[in-house]
Amino acid sequence: MAGMVLGVGSGVFILALLWVLALFLCLFLSRASGFARVSIILIFILALIVTLILLFLPRDTQTPAPVKEIQIVDTFFIGRYFLVSVLSVIFLGSLFLLLIYHIMEPISTKPLHIR
Template sequence: MARVLGIGEGLFILAFLWVLCLLLCLVFSRAQGALSHLGPLAIIVAGLVTIILIFIPREPEISTPDDSIKIYDYSIIYRFGLIAVVSLFIIIGGVLYLTQQMMIPVLAKPIRRVR
């Protein structure tokens, strides 16, 4: 594993990702229309990538030859990620359904006068 000043490449990847996301947020903060939503979306994506990279198992700093071989089930990480994304979209969809369909105000209409 390549290290610069004792810091691994994962930290450099995360730092570059967050600097890029903050730059995108600043660039798109003055945009009009749908482009104005790309800044917060970039920060959300960076947060998800950061969480994924934190939870993927890493190799130890000092490897010992007498350690027993551990078998990791990497597919469970992606399953949990998929469950998290689907749950997030279910919550967003439920909130949008409630606000757009169920909570529409019904205004009273005047009754016509009979002459």
Template sequence: MAGLVLNVGIGLFILAFIWILALIICLAFSKSPTKIASLGPFSIIAAIIISIILIFIPRDSQFPSPEEQSMVYDYSIVYRSGLIAVMAFFVVVGLAIFLVNHAMQPVQAQPLRKFLR
């Protein structure tokens, strides 16, 4: 069962992307005074056609083969990768804070002579 994200297949994400893109196009061009405003309904029709085609494409078997059943996966790599990503993010944030607080301190000009009044 390759291609599962949050226990949902990749096809659902493709359909969601197509529909979100169609709705964004429809909303973006709906108030246009030119003929491009007719692109909105065409994007919805195209999304319907693509959805119907993708629904009727044959899917994989529901039952895995014996080779797929015997494979053992190491799922801890997901947590390790997430930990590395979080650590890298905080390293970048820390470097940015260091740059702002220490390296970019304003230097005020000092007078060369002090005038007494």
């Protein structure tokens, strides 16, 4: 299997590069006139066809190589729940303070000047 970068294969980067280049070409040609402006549609369709070919005809096998079984153990379980509870209390306290100081703030009317 090919090398993985950020947990995804090289095909994802090829597709991203293809669509970024297609986007830049469409942006550059959007200021043109005549056939160059209409060619934006052709660039989009070409990028779509290349994307579909790359998606439906992969070079690698669909099943990954077997790996040994890994047992995942969450050692920070209690600490994570403690952090979530502290953040929840802070969030609810912030909402309460927002309610008191911002939403329920009285609005005073300006006096009318009658001449």
